[in-house]
Amino acid sequence: AKWMSEVGKQVMLDGSKTDESIKESTRRLIPFVDVLVCGAGFGEKLAGVGDVFEAGERVLDMGPSVFVETLGERGSITVTKEERFETPSFDITVKDTTGAGDVFHGAYLYGLINGWSPKRIALFSTAVSALKCTRMGGRRSAPDLGEVLEFLQNHGVAAF
Structure with missing residues (x-):
């Protein structure tokens, strides 16, 4: 991810919450990620907050320009510097x-x-x-x- 970022290529990370903690190696990747698409709860756990929109804003401060959290049958949430919105299923x-x-x-x-x-x-x-x-x-x-x-x-x- 670091190398791709350094040569000007976009990096997308599929973040999934597999347990109650986010691995340190994942945290080290975030500054080199342009788009973080993750499953329900990942953003909140990564950012240390309970609200998905606030989590998205905090994740953007870590490096990505786009944060997307998928919510299964409830659709998804997207946060960018310019906008934040829900996409219903x-x-x-x-x-x-x-x-x-x-x-x-x-x-x-x-x-x-x-x-x-x-x-x-x-x-x-x-x-x-x-x-x-x-x-x-x-x-x-x-x-x-x-x-x-x-x-x-x-x-x-x-x-x-």
Whole structure:
């Protein structure tokens, strides 16, 4: 992460709360991270506060320019220097959540590579994850771009 940061490349970290503590090695990575996308509770634990928006602001002070915390069926929270917002989840019938976080992260990277705004990336990533959850299985249930665009249109997002 340090080397990539030094050569001007974006670094995204997938932060997950696997226990009650955040490892020191993870804390040392944060200053070199541009985008932190983490699971529920990670940001609060990292920042030492109970509110996700306050956690996001404190994490930004540590180095990242974007903080995203995924909240499962409740969507996600995004905090940047310019804005803070919630992205609600889509109303779906869940069949299997295996890989939902992985496809969210992959979709987030796709949006970053394409230079999209944080709001557009969050909406797209949420749609990818939601659509994946309507199917059984892990990797094989990940949707393709056409399926995601159709899903968005079917859920009232006309112009994406």
